[in-house]
Amino acid sequence: MTDKTLRLGTRRSRLAMAQSGQVAEAVSRVTGRPVELVEITTYGDTSREQLAQIGGTGVFVTALRDALLKGEVDFAVHSLKDLPTTQPDDLVVAAVPVREDPRDVIVARDALKFTDLPSGARIGTGSPRRMAQLNAYARSHGLDIATVPIRGNVDTRIGFVRSGELDAVVLAAAGLNRIGRGDEVTDFLSVDTVLPAPGQGALAIECTADNADLVAALAELDDPFTRIAVTAERSLLAALEAGCSAPVGALADLLADGQIVKEMRLRAVVGTTDGTRMVQLSTTGPVPETHDGAMALGRELAAEMLAQGAAGLMGERAQ
DSSP, rough: OOOOEEEEEEESSSHHHHHHHHHHHHHHHOOOSSSSEEEEOOOHHHHOSSTTTSTTTTTHHHHHHHHHHHTTTTEEEEEGGGSSSOOOOEEEEOOOOOOOOOOOEEEEEEOOOGGSSSSSSSEESSSSHHHHHHHHHHHTTOOOEEOOOOOOOOHHHHHHHTTTSSSEEEHHHHHHHHHTOOGGGEEOOOOOTTTOOOTOOEEEEEEEOHHHHHHHHHHGGOOOHHHHHHHHHHHHHHHHHOTTSSSSSEEEEEEEETTTTEEEEEEEEOTTTTTEEEEEEEEHHHHHHHHHHHHHHHHHHHHHHHHTEEEEEEEESSO
């Protein structure tokens, strides 16, 4: 490979720039080549509509992929949970690095925990998945909360709490950690309470399939366990025919005996946003050794969920 500077396509948001900067350093280390960030504005960044209304999956991804295919950038970094489950033939996810904390967190006024929020507390989130699970938890534990749809970057969302407009907002732990604001978290939501979005906390490093040298170099940043886990989660999402705006939570975690990873557990939930009806299932088995094995695990659990009526809980099925 030459010493020519590699161009990394990234969204302009502070979080995207932070995570792309971290990837750029890692890529520079493994390739010995300088990496420059190329800022690209996506439709998801400029639209003020709710994500569920503008198509959810893909609104942050299309412009980056267009730049890759036009040769304007050499590779791109995505939050994996934003990637559509169908992978274009001419692009390849060359690496899925080690996953950050996949959990959702609360940033609440007066440093409150979720269960200490006052009756009638207003909790902001733009995610039907989070709304469904928070409302279901509140309902089953006798809590009175109101989930309020919001959009915006981290500053905007936390600003709703600081201004007193909302009692709390729900954010991803990974995002706050990556921009160095993990200390603002007032409560971590256990995955037993709120399952994260499929792929949450993980990044995807994508480039064109025909750039064999770059594919091979980027592959050094791949974490096989993270890739297997997110493959199972995304396979389940695809089998449910749901986009990232559907109220689907999924998490594959590896169960270890000491240092030896023995099994993988895949948990998933689908529910109505008011939390009144939920289908929640899990399966545990040997860690899949292949991409196809991880895909099969996700499909099997999705089939069980569909048999229990999951399709009817997702609102409009993604076409």
